[in-house]
Amino acid sequence: MIERRPFVQKILKNRQTNLRVVSGLGTSTWDLMSGGDDKANFGFIGAMGQAIPFALGLAMAQPDLRILLFTGDGDTLMSLGSIATVANHPVTNLTIVVMDNESYVETGSQPTATAGKTDLEIVAKGSGISNSYTIKNEKDYDRLIKTIYEEEGPSLVVAKCQAKATPLVFPHSFDGSVSINRFMSTLKS
Amino acid sequence: MEGAIKDWRNDIYKVFKELEITMVSHVPDAGHTPLINLCEKDNEIDVVTLTTEQDGVGLSCGAFAGGRKSALLMQSSGVGNCINALALPNICRIPFLTLVSMRGEWGEFVPWQVPMGLGTPKVLEAMDVKVFRADYKEEVGSTVDAAARFAFNTNRSAAVLLSQKMIGAKQFKNG
Numbered sequence: 001m002i003e004r005r006p007f008v009q010k011i012l013k014n015r016q017t018n019l020r021v022v023s024g025l026g027t028s029t030w031d032l033m034s035g036g037d038d039k040a041n042f043g044f045i046g047a048m049g050q051a052i053p054f055a056l057g058l059a060m061a062q063p064d065l066r067i068l069l070f071t072g073d074g075d076t077l078m079s080l081g082s083i084a085t086v087a088n089h090p091v092t093n094l095t096i097v098v099m100d101n102e103s104y105v106e107t108g109s110q111p112t113a114t115a116g117k118t119d120l121e122i123v124a125k126g127s128g129i130s131n132s133y134t135i136k137n138e139k140d141y142d143r144l145i146k147t148i149y150e151e152e153g154p155s156l157v158v159a160k161c162q163a164k165a166t167p168l169v170f171p172h173s174f175d176g177s178v179s180i181n182r183f184m185s186t187l188k189s
Numbered sequence: 190m191e192g193a194i195k196d197w198r199n200d201i202y203k204v205f206k207e208l209e210i211t212m213v214s215h216v217p218d219a220g221h222t223p224l225i226n227l228c229e230k231d232n233e234i235d236v237v238t239l240t241t242e243q244d245g246v247g248l249s250c251g252a253f254a255g256g257r258k259s260a261l262l263m264q265s266s267g268v269g270n271c272i273n274a275l276a277l278p279n280i281c282r283i284p285f286l287t288l289v290s291m292r293g294e295w296g297e298f299v300p301w302q303v304p305m306g307l308g309t310p311k312v313l314e315a316m317d318v319k320v321f322r323a324d325y326k327e328e329v330g331s332t333v334d335a336a337a338r339f340a341f342n343t344n345r346s347a348a349v350l351l352s353q354k355m356i357g358a359k360q361f362k363n364g
Contacts, residue, residue: 042254044277049247050246050247050250052247054248057257057259058255059251061253079243081241082244176282
């Protein structure tokens with residue numbers, strides 16, 4: 001099992017300038033912000049299920065950048081159909097990393113479907129995202145970095161991680177208009 | 190009659206071109222089909238088929254963040270699927286435009302369409318979406334133009350309800 005926070009921080013630490021990072025609501029956003037404030041990040045704090053479609057739209061609009069989405073299994077399960085949409089309107093620059101802790105940790109660690117019979121790697125492959133795999137420990141870091149920066153997407157990586165609560169790390173602002181405008185300021189040429 | 194129907198979809202398409210709307214997402218509805226076909230023939234417009242209407246809200250917002258304008262096409266039954274997703278353009282002040290072909294109103298044949306048809310303007314307004322409506326084909330172009338400018342100039346969400354009167358009530362019959 002991966003310890004999610006240091007893993008996310010390690011990915012962010014040596015980030016390249018062509019990377020833009022989006023996170024799904026809840027723990028994924030706190031993970032992203034724990035790597036330090038960066039205008040090239042945009043974190044959801046609500047609108048559950050919308051992170052994958054948002055990342056798809058962004059990747060379509062910015063084909064010269066690499067787009068990385070960190071999100072959770074709960075957020076992903078809410079919009080499973082969006083995986084089919086990503087697969088059928090393919091963008092080569094998008095990597096979705098599902099931090100799969102098999103639980104709704106923020107609300108009391110109720111088990112998600114991935115704690116049961118559901119496997120998101122197989123869902124992704126069955127939906128048509130052929131570049132999908134599961135990682136279970138930090139040794140897979142190099143493989144993931146290659147996927148994020150070099151491989152032809154779309155890719156969906158399931159990162160099996162510990163289901164433990166981590167400290168809340170809030171973004172620069174809870175006001176979405178502030179967050180999106182800071183993020184957009186990094187996209188103007 | 191067929192020629193007249195095509196005309197008002199052409200009017201919407203002209204607004205897309207004039208305002209540089211280059212991404213169109215949809216869960217298809219027969220009322221939108223001529224417009225979808227026009228957009229698919231246009232190399233400058235990406236057409237994205239969704240599995241649920243709400244994903245068009247996120248897609249549209251991500252595209253706008255990346256510098257592209259888009260529109261979501263759906264039937265009134267899809268509006269209900271979008272409610273929580275509409276928080277995203279609202280709280281981020283991202284312009285959001287949707288064109289809704291209405292069911293459950295003018296001469297409706299299918300009773301299952303009526304509840305969401307009646308609820309459509311109410312739920313949109315409940316989520317702070319500015320609701321425009323076109324009842325006659327002559328006003329479609331100007332109404333879509335006004336709604337699009339409202340959305341993109343004021344960074345708000347706007348919907349145009351396209352009356353079932355223009356689209357025609359669907360009659361189920363074999364053959």
